[in-house]
Amino acid sequence: MAEAQAFETDFWKDANLRKSWDEIVPGVPRKTIPYTLTKEAIELYCRSVGETHPVYFDEAFAKTTRYGGLIAPPSIHILLMFSCTPADDWMRSPGTVNAGQSWSYNIPARPGDVITLEARALDKFIKRERLFVVHDNVFFNAKGDVICSGRGWTIRPM
Amino acid sequence: MTTTFDSLSAGDAIDGPKFAVTRESIRLFCDASLDYNPLHLDDEYMKGSFGKTQFGGVIMHGMNNFGLISRMITDWAYPAGAIHRRLETRWVKPVKPGDLIQPTGIIKAKQSTAKSRWVLIDVVVKNQLGEKVATGEAMVEFPMDLFCL
Numbered sequence: 001m002a003e004a005q006a007f008e009t010d011f012w013k014d015a016n017l018r019k020s021w022d023e024i025v026p027g028v029p030r031k032t033i034p035y036t037l038t039k040e041a042i043e044l045y046c047r048s049v050g051e052t053h054p055v056y057f058d059e060a061f062a063k064t065t066r067y068g069g070l071i072a073p074p075s076i077h078i079l080l081m082f083s084c085t086p087a088d089d090w091m092r093s094p095g096t097v098n099a100g101q102s103w104s105y106n107i108p109a110r111p112g113d114v115i116t117l118e119a120r121a122l123d124k125f126i127k128r129e130r131l132f133v134v135h136d137n138v139f140f141n142a143k144g145d146v147i148c149s150g151r152g153w154t155i156r157p158m
Numbered sequence: 159m160t161t162t163f164d165s166l167s168a169g170d171a172i173d174g175p176k177f178a179v180t181r182e183s184i185r186l187f188c189d190a191s192l193d194y195n196p197l198h199l200d201d202e203y204m205k206g207s208f209g210k211t212q213f214g215g216v217i218m219h220g221m222n223n224f225g226l227i228s229r230m231i232t233d234w235a236y237p238a239g240a241i242h243r244r245l246e247t248r249w250v251k252p253v254k255p256g257d258l259i260q261p262t263g264i265i266k267a268k269q270s271t272a273k274s275r276w277v278l279i280d281v282v283v284k285n286q287l288g289e290k291v292a293t294g295e296a297m298v299e300f301p302m303d304l305f306c307l
Contacts, residue, residue, distance in 0.1 A: 009194045048190035049225035066305035074242050075228040078221045082192035094196045098220040102246035
């Protein structure tokens with residue numbers, strides 16, 4: 001698979017290509033794309049949530065830690081969810097409301113990692129007139145090691 | 159005082175970072191996460207309703223809460239040689255520009271397993287009015303081979 005093209009920030013542009021709640025079939029894999037995580041992307045993410053720990057920025061310090069080098073914060077999967085999926089992925093449907101997520105962390109992602117995602121809708125249901133989809137996701141590094149795995153609950157646009 | 163597994167007790171508190179939410183902080187999170195959902199950008203769009211829900215203006219990403227909670231957990235765990243292993247969260251109230259939010263944690267339980275030691279932490283994010291905007295639970299591992307950062 002090729003790396004992603006320049007990221008489309010207008011989520012309306014491909015809206016008609018994305019699956020609606022009616023069309024989402026639990027169990028069907030989502031299309032994904034490999035993504036090379038960069039030091040710059042990690043630093044930008046860190047800045048957005050105020051992360052300042054040197055294990056994310058200072059190579060010399062990071063080498064002295066159990067990780068032996070720079071790592072990304074565990075919550076970097078927030079970026080990976082969008083960087084590892086194409087523009088027609090239903091997670092980008094305008095009006096998608098995030099209701100909650102749970103994530104388990106195995107090993108850290110690192111700058112230079114080529115990261116892949118296995119993802120699917122796991123369940124869909126209606127509750128208090130809202131349309132829910134549960135999605136599950138596993139991120140891997142190039143060696144096939146699990147970085148993290150997680151599940152999320154979204155309310156789909158009507 | 160250095161945090162150790164043995165010194166922790168149920169009820170111990172963890173204070174997270176205060177975070178001032180602005181249009182700029184939300185826009186920065188869009189750029190950092192690549193989540194450009196118009197919920198976070200488009201005032202006109204946000205005048206509408208979303209099924210049973212009306213927000214009345216742009217809202218912060220729920221996952222921004224998640225990132226702040228995770229930051230609190232790692233900043234607490236790293237110096238103790240511990241590892242952030244899990245975080246589960248639920249969003250209970252939208253966060254908007256002008257809000258000042260802060261995550262906190264309370265140690266709920268400790269448990270030893272065959273090969274390691276674990277701490278469960280109740281987490282909450284509150285706004286400047288003391289209202290809960292997110293709740294959840296984190297799990298931190300205190301390995302036998304502690305390696306403090």
